[in-house]
Amino acid sequence: MAKTIPTRQCIGCGEKKEKTELIRIVRVSEGDYEIDLTGRKNGRGAYLCKNPECLEKAFRKKGLERSFKEAVPAETMEKLKGELING
Numbered sequence: 578m579a580k581t582i583p584t585r586q587c588i589g590c591g592e593k594k595e596k597t598e599l600i601r602i603v604r605v606s607e608g609d610y611e612i613d614l615t616g617r618k619n620g621r622g623a624y625l626c627k628n629p630e631c632l633e634k635a636f637r638k639k640g641l642e643r644s645f646k647e648a649v650p651a652e653t654m655e656k657l658k659g660e661l662i663n664g
């Protein structure tokens with residue numbers, strides 16, 4: 578029997594993709610977010626395509642705010658974008 582691969586929705590473009598195709602953003606503490614490449618970090622998470630454009634979309638559409646229920650500062654977006662591009 579084929580295994581069902583769990584899918585998650587990208588908070589940027591809204592597309593549903595397999596978890597392995599997405600990155601997880603974790604809220605480590607208030608106003609502090611990290612890109613979780615292992616998928617095992619504790620905390621509230623949101624999923625995003627491995628694409629800086631989706632991060633920007635998520636930021637513009639307040640997808641991060643909606644997911645985490647708090648305001649996400651622009652510096653955080655820049656930091657995450659840097660991590661996404663470099664790493």
Ligand SMILES: [Zn+2]
Binds near residue numbers: 587588589591625628
């Ligand atoms: Zn996306």
